[in-house]
Amino acid sequence: MIKPLSNKNISIAETIFSVFQASYSVEAKLLNASDFPPLKRPLEDYINCSTAFFGYYFGDELAGIVEINETDQFTHINSLVVHPSHFRRGIGKSLMQFVLKEYNSKRFVVETGLGNRPAIKLYQSFDFKEVNQWDTDHGVRKVKFELKKG
Numbered sequence: 001m002i003k004p005l006s007n008k009n010i011s012i013a014e015t016i017f018s019v020f021q022a023s024y025s026v027e028a029k030l031l032n033a034s035d036f037p038p039l040k041r042p043l044e045d046y047i048n049c050s051t052a053f054f055g056y057y058f059g060d061e062l063a064g065i066v067e068i069n070e071t072d073q074f075t076h077i078n079s080l081v082v083h084p085s086h087f088r089r090g091i092g093k094s095l096m097q098f099v100l101k102e103y104n105s106k107r108f109v110v111e112t113g114l115g116n117r118p119a120i121k122l123y124q125s126f127d128f129k130e131v132n133q134w135d136t137d138h139g140v141r142k143v144k145f146e147l148k149k150g
């Protein structure tokens with residue numbers, strides 16, 4: 001089941017933080033990144049940000065999260081994470097289907113590290129097209145994808 005997460009609630013924010021940390025630890029290894037900024041994101045940032053969080057629950061456990069920022073021009077998928085204990089169960093796919101159904105944008109944007117093959121395969125399976133690549137200040141090559149609808 002996918003439902004909105006109230007990140008202003010400290011207990012929920014702590015759970016969000018925990019899932020992000022677990023998932024990003026795996027991504028940092030995939031990218032061979034010793035300095036990975038998403039792992040440095042403090043709990044307060046989750047509490048105070050204005051993005052929307054939606055969680056995929058596996059029973060009572062928060063197994064996956066998508067973080068969305070909607071603008072007039074596009075919907076930005078800021079983050080899509082799955083707890084490592086729930087990898088390869090279709091949770092990322094379910095979260096993507098949810099976003100594409102619930103948000104009525106003509107354009108969707110998402111970024112990931114070039115070495116994150118599972119994420120890239122997921123986005124490409126939804127017909128996202130690569131539009132840009134660049135090197136970050138922390139030595140990670142990133143790739144940006146867009147999906148245009150309508």
